[in-house]
Amino acid sequence: MDNKEIKIGLLGCGTVGSGVYKILEGNADSISKKSGAKLVVNKILVKDKTEPLVVDVNKDLLTENFEDVLNDSEIEIVVEVIGGVNPARDFVLRSLKSGRSVISANKELIAKHGEELLAAAEENEVDFYFEASVGGGIPIISPLKEDLAGNKITKVMGIVNGTTNYILTKMDQEGAEFDTVLKKAQELGYAEADPTSDIEGYDAAYKLAILASIAFESRVNIDDVYMEGITKITKEDITYARELGYKLKLLAIGKQNEGIELRVHPTFLPKEHPLAKVDDVFNAIFIEGDAIGEAMFYGPGAGQMPTGSAIVGDVIAAARNINYGAQGRIACTCFDQKEVKNREEVESSFYIRLDVIDKPGVLGEVTGLLGNNQVSIESVIQHGRSDNSTVPLVLVTHQIKEGNLQKALEKIKSLEDVKEIASLIRVEE
Amino acid sequence: MDNKEIKIGLLGCGTVGSGVYKILEGNADSISKKSGAKLVVNKILVKDKTEPLVVDVNKDLLTENFEDVLNDSEIEIVVEVIGGVNPARDFVLRSLKSGRSVISANKELIAKHGEELLAAAEENEVDFYFEASVGGGIPIISPLKEDLAGNKITKVMGIVNGTTNYILTKMDQEGAEFDTVLKKAQELGYAEADPTSDIEGYDAAYKLAILASIAFESRVNIDDVYMEGITKITKEDITYARELGYKLKLLAIGKQNEGIELRVHPTFLPKEHPLAKVDDVFNAIFIEGDAIGEAMFYGPGAGQMPTGSAIVGDVIAAARNINYGAQGRIACTCFDQKEVKNREEVESSFYIRLDVIDKPGVLGEVTGLLGNNQVSIESVIQHGRSDNSTVPLVLVTHQIKEGNLQKALEKIKSLEDVKEIASLIRVEE
Numbered sequence: 013m014d015n016k017e018i019k020i021g022l023l024g025c026g027t028v029g030s031g032v033y034k035i036l037e038g039n040a041d042s043i044s045k046k047s048g049a050k051l052v053v054n055k056i057l058v059k060d061k062t063e064p065l066v067v068d069v070n071k072d073l074l075t076e077n078f079e080d081v082l083n084d085s086e087i088e089i090v091v092e093v094i095g096g097v098n099p100a101r102d103f104v105l106r107s108l109k110s111g112r113s114v115i116s117a118n119k120e121l122i123a124k125h126g127e128e129l130l131a132a133a134e135e136n137e138v139d140f141y142f143e144a145s146v147g148g149g150i151p152i153i154s155p156l157k158e159d160l161a162g163n164k165i166t167k168v169m170g171i172v173n174g175t176t177n178y179i180l181t182k183m184d185q186e187g188a189e190f191d192t193v194l195k196k197a198q199e200l201g202y203a204e205a206d207p208t209s210d211i212e213g214y215d216a217a218y219k220l221a222i223l224a225s226i227a228f229e230s231r232v233n234i235d236d237v238y239m240e241g242i243t244k245i246t247k248e249d250i251t252y253a254r255e256l257g258y259k260l261k262l263l264a265i266g267k268q269n270e271g272i273e274l275r276v277h278p279t280f281l282p283k284e285h286p287l288a289k290v291d292d293v294f295n296a297i298f299i300e301g302d303a304i305g306e307a308m309f310y311g312p313g314a315g316q317m318p319t320g321s322a323i324v325g326d327v328i329a330a331a332r333n334i335n336y337g338a339q340g341r342i343a344c345t346c347f348d349q350k351e352v353k354n355r356e357e358v359e360s361s362f363y364i365r366l367d368v369i370d371k372p373g374v375l376g377e378v379t380g381l382l383g384n385n386q387v388s389i390e391s392v393i394q395h396g397r398s399d400n401s402t403v404p405l406v407l408v409t410h411q412i413k414e415g416n417l418q419k420a421l422e423k424i425k426s427l428e429d430v431k432e433i434a435s436l437i438r439v440e441e
Numbered sequence: 442m443d444n445k446e447i448k449i450g451l452l453g454c455g456t457v458g459s460g461v462y463k464i465l466e467g468n469a470d471s472i473s474k475k476s477g478a479k480l481v482v483n484k485i486l487v488k489d490k491t492e493p494l495v496v497d498v499n500k501d502l503l504t505e506n507f508e509d510v511l512n513d514s515e516i517e518i519v520v521e522v523i524g525g526v527n528p529a530r531d532f533v534l535r536s537l538k539s540g541r542s543v544i545s546a547n548k549e550l551i552a553k554h555g556e557e558l559l560a561a562a563e564e565n566e567v568d569f570y571f572e573a574s575v576g577g578g579i580p581i582i583s584p585l586k587e588d589l590a591g592n593k594i595t596k597v598m599g600i601v602n603g604t605t606n607y608i609l610t611k612m613d614q615e616g617a618e619f620d621t622v623l624k625k626a627q628e629l630g631y632a633e634a635d636p637t638s639d640i641e642g643y644d645a646a647y648k649l650a651i652l653a654s655i656a657f658e659s660r661v662n663i664d665d666v667y668m669e670g671i672t673k674i675t676k677e678d679i680t681y682a683r684e685l686g687y688k689l690k691l692l693a694i695g696k697q698n699e700g701i702e703l704r705v706h707p708t709f710l711p712k713e714h715p716l717a718k719v720d721d722v723f724n725a726i727f728i729e730g731d732a733i734g735e736a737m738f739y740g741p742g743a744g745q746m747p748t749g750s751a752i753v754g755d756v757i758a759a760a761r762n763i764n765y766g767a768q769g770r771i772a773c774t775c776f777d778q779k780e781v782k783n784r785e786e787v788e789s790s791f792y793i794r795l796d797v798i799d800k801p802g803v804l805g806e807v808t809g810l811l812g813n814n815q816v817s818i819e820s821v822i823q824h825g826r827s828d829n830s831t832v833p834l835v836l837v838t839h840q841i842k843e844g845n846l847q848k849a850l851e852k853i854k855s856l857e858d859v860k861e862i863a864s865l866i867r868v869e870e
Contacts (some may be wrong), residue, residue: 035591035732042658046590128563143588149733151580151588159572159580161475162464162753229471286739289718303464303750304578304740310715311736321732324591338767347474 017200018047018331019054021081021112023103024093024159025074028117028144030055030067031320032091036327043324047331051089055081057103078103082110089330091323092116101125108132113330113339115323117144123218123234126225130344139337141326146219147169149318150311151325152297156226157342163301165227168266169440172219174293174313175203175210176242176262180278181291184250184260190243202293212241215278216264219377224274227299230350231324232274237353240277249365249435252406253280255393256363259288271351273358280363280439356415361390361439364409364421369429370403378405378424385420402431408439447476447760448483448684450541452512452532454503455520457546457573458485459496460590460749461520465756472753476760480518484510486532507532511539518759520752521545530554537561537569541757542768544752546573552647552663555654559759559773567768575648576601578747579740580754581726585655592730594656597695598869603650603722603742604632604639605671605691610720613689619672631722641670642705645693651702653695655803656728659779661703667784669706678794680866681835682709684822685792688717692869700780704788709792709868785844790868792820792837795852798858799832806856807834814849816841831860837868 020036022029036043036051044050056073057064057080075286078099081087090107092114094100100121107114109132116122122129122142133140138144144151147170156165171177175197182193194211197203209215218239225232242262253260258280267273281288286308290296300306312318333339368374379389393406409417449465451458463473465480473479475860482589486509488633507528510516519536521543528768531552536543538561543552551558564570573654581865585594600606604626611622623640626632638644646666654661671691682689687709696702710717715737719725720775722740729735762768797803808818822835838846853859 031732038731039591039593042593042776043591045658046586047776075644150736154588155580155584157475159583159760160750160753161757162468162472162750164468164471229474286718289715301750302458302467303746303753305744305747307579307738307740309736309738312734315734317732321589321591321730324732325588328590329587332770333767336765336767336770338762338770341761341765341767345475347471407767419589 016049017052018049018085018088018334019052019086020327021055021057021079021084021087021090022053022093023057023090024095025056025058025065025067025069025079026093026194027066027091027320028323029318030065031316032093032323033067033069033225035317035320035324043328047328048335049330049331049347051327054087055084057081066236073422082106088269088334089115090113091327092118093323094118097121097124104129105132108138111136112136113139113334114313115326115330116140116142117319117323118142118217119145119215119222122256123221126222127231127346134340134343139330139333139342141330142222143326144319144322146222147295147297147309147311148313148315149321150295150297150309150313151322152223152309153226157345160299160301160304163303165301167300168223168227168297169287170219170223170264170297171202171217171261171287171290171295172264172297172313173210173262175207175294177290177295178202178244178293180242180260180262183245183247187247189247190245209234211243213239213262216262216276220264220274220276223264223297224272225346227266228268228272228350229345230272230348236352238277239274242278245278246435248298248404249437252363252365252393256280256391256408257283258439259283260437261287263287271353274355275358278437280437282441287436317419332405356413356418358414359411360414362417363406363410363435363439364433364436365435366405366430367402367432367434368405369401369431371429374429377427378407378430382409385416387417387420404434443571445478445765446481447478447517448481448513448515449756450486450506450513450516450519451482451522452486452510452519453484453491453524454487454494454496454498455522456495456745456787457748457752458522459494460745461522461752462496462498462748463747465755472757477764478760480756480760483516484513486510511535518756519540519543519761520756521547522752523547526553528551532726533558534561537565537567540565540567541835542568542763544755545569545571546748546752547571548574548647548651552650555651556576556660563769563772568759568762570759570773571651572755573748573751575651576724576726576740577742577744578750579726579738579742580725580751581652581738582655584738586774589728589730589733592728592732594728595697595724596729597652597656598695598716598726599648599652599726600690600716600719601693601726601742602639602645602691603724604636605655606719608673609674609689609691609723612674612676616676616689618676619674628788636696640672642668642691644706645691645745646680649693649695649703652693652726653701654775657697657779658774659701660775665703665781667704668704671707674707675796675864677833678866681792681794681822685820685837686712687708687868688712689866690716692716694869698793700782702782704787707866708746709866711870717830755834783826785847787843788840789843790840791846792835792864792866792868794864795834795853796861796863797834798830798833798860800858803858804834807836807853807859811838811849814845816849832861
């Protein structure tokens with residue numbers, strides 16, 4: 013190998029940016045052998061040069077001005093780890109248009125503006141890679157775009173948010189309520205001070221939009237993702253999950269049959285399912301394809317070094333392409349705009365927990381209304397009377413159209429002996 | 442996209458070859474969009490043109506003569522799915538030397554002759570890819586060479602043989618003995634008539650040699666892999682595994698610390714370990730890297746369509762490289778020849794099951810001899826007396842050097858009250 017160097021502009025040097033820098037420095041020898049060039053960080057964009065960094069860098073590389081990166085003609089690869097849409101979108105677009113390959117870990121940016129950014133990459137014959145945007149360090153985007161490219165993918169189903177998986181795991185293991193565990197997760201740094209994006213499902217929805225667009229080769233609009241968070245999950249639901257042979261997980265689910273389905277919601281999953289065994293902050297993505305059958309990719313879904321690992325993998329790929337003049341080799345694969353199914357048309361099984369007055373005939377009334385709406389029941393649990401006047405009535409349906417269930421529930425709600433529809437959780441097989 | 446075609450020569454059209462053909466036909470539209478060219482099988486090498494095939498192909502493509510493939514100047518990619526070393530090695534070498542990129546699923550060939558074949562690919566500026574040689578459909582070689590390329594990999598540990606995993610799973614679930622389950626596996630087609638390569642560990646050893654050479658960036662000699670099969674495993678051992686909180690799996694283990702370790706053997710694995718939950722014919726590869734931490738890749742380790750999926754993924758990658766003139770983009774990564782540790786120096790914990798005369802003092806004698814050789818004990822199980830005169834004495838050691846244990850066992854063997862060293866199984870954490 014000659015002494016060729018490829019220069020990198022790093023936009024952002026917080027947790028993840030520092031990880032990228034550390035890996036490029038720490039494993040420089042092996043990385044340069046694989047890349048065919050020495051990879052050198054030439055500029056680092058920070059908000060405030062006087063603020064201390066978590067990694068030891070040459071201070072001369074720092075700048076507070078994006079133009080300094082853009083005008084550094086030596087830079088061939090730009091790494092964006094700022095996060096959020098603004099100003100990341102502008103920086104990424106201008107980098108691509110100036111002929112730089114760009115690596116980004118920014119799920120929100122890609123879920124919302126992927127089409128525009130991938131088009132800019134294609135137009136300018138450069139690469140736009142974003143492995144780190146889903147599943148942290150877990151290779152999943154590249155396997156879908158390359159290794160599994162011969163498959164028609166029919167299902168992609170993932171635990172893609174570590175914070176909520178940690179909370180649900182602890183609720184299960186400790187029999188604790190959501191609020192208690194959330195507070196503990198915040199103390200431990202597993203949940204942010206404002207946890208909305210995680211616990212309401214936004215983070216998982218961005219990731220599903222990215223995964224599904226690649227898996228199903230279709231443009232996906234983030235607004236087409238149905239989203240439900242975990243804030244209403246109670247320890248009762250988790251106890252019933254166990255009693256019924258399930259684990260409760262927040263899943264991002266994409267399916268392709270006639271049209272595609274896109275949904276993020278708490279889910280009862282059979283306890284033998286590979287995803288049901290993924291606990292704590294770990295992530296995993298389970299896929300089904302017509303050739304491979306099923307496969308799963310498991311690992312750390314966040315963190316400085318795992319996310320850095322995914323970004324550096326992309327940087328090496330981009331560097332290899334520069335060496336071979338092969339930029340654009342892996343381009344956008346959203347060949348279609350497939351129809352996203354109406355929520356009423358989506359088929360699923362449901363776990364329903366009602367609070368009912370403990371007297372004869374209630375079960376008959378409820379199952380009657382379900383039956384009238386083509387909702388058939390797989391199992392019922394009605395435990396002994398509690399001290400107060402209501403008891404829980406738990407039902408699990410067969411695979412049914414959600415629209416039919418909604419109609420039945422409207423009527424069940426108005427029954428005199430039904431005090432509340434306490435829970436409604438989808439069941440996956 | 443224009444109407445560019447890339448022609449393929451298929452060497453072999455048995456189970457896996459048929460899978461490749463089916464996928465290329467069935468998903469042709471999506472595959473050609475991703476490849477930037479229509480992928481067309483132009484010749485199929487078979488042993489006997491009159492024998493029926495499991496897939497419907499144009500009979501004009503068939504030939505019994507490899508020269509017909511080699512002399513078809515339109516062919517740019519050769520897929521080798523013959524298996525075994527001869528004549529596959531000759532065919533692959535000549536294909537590479539004639540300027541064709543080659544895809545192979547042939548673990549034995551690559552484990553034994555990978556160096557020569559990769560060198561030929563590099564010399565002739567073509568690709569030699571072999572994702573399907575390890576883990577069937579599971580993407581693992583490409584993730585190691587690309588997505589995880591920024592990591593120093595310290596451990597690669599896998600269930601890479603479906604037959605033995607099926608046998609051990611059934612022994613566990615049904616409390617059955619090895620011979621009984623093997624026979625059933627053969628009836629079901631999960632084990633071959635001559636199961637030697639699977640049950641003695643050869644198949645796993647080939648795969649470990651390939652995995653370790655990539656993970657540790659080092660030339661690996663297949664003879665450096667220590668190998669032990671599962672034929673001596675009894676249901677007693679599996680029962681003790683459960684009692685001690687372990688699952689018994691045949692693992693292929695590679696570690697990199699000072700020097701590298703390469704071993705295939707039955708292993709006690711904590712039942713919470715992600716690999717411990719991989720049952721039946723499924724495969725999984727667990728890795729540890731300095732940046733990513735831990736990750737696991739799970740899926741079907743064999744079969745027509747899963748293996749076909751991996752091969753077609755490689756074909757698409759090779760086609761993309763041809764389109765971009767980027768052949769050789771992912772080359773051999775065996776930069777070093779790292780020292781493989783002497784077996785005596787390898788550190789591990791051990792489960793030891795002895796048959797001893799049931800009388801006071803035996804335990805003291807045994808543990809004394811172990812202690813004299815720096816073998817410390819983590820736990821002991823000595824259940825009540827059986828009807829015959831001997832009882833099992835089960836010990837689990839701490840992490841110790843294997844050489845020290847061998848010395849102690851030599852002496853323990855000669856104790857009058859020790860009738861047999863019935864089992865010796867390594868424990869991984």
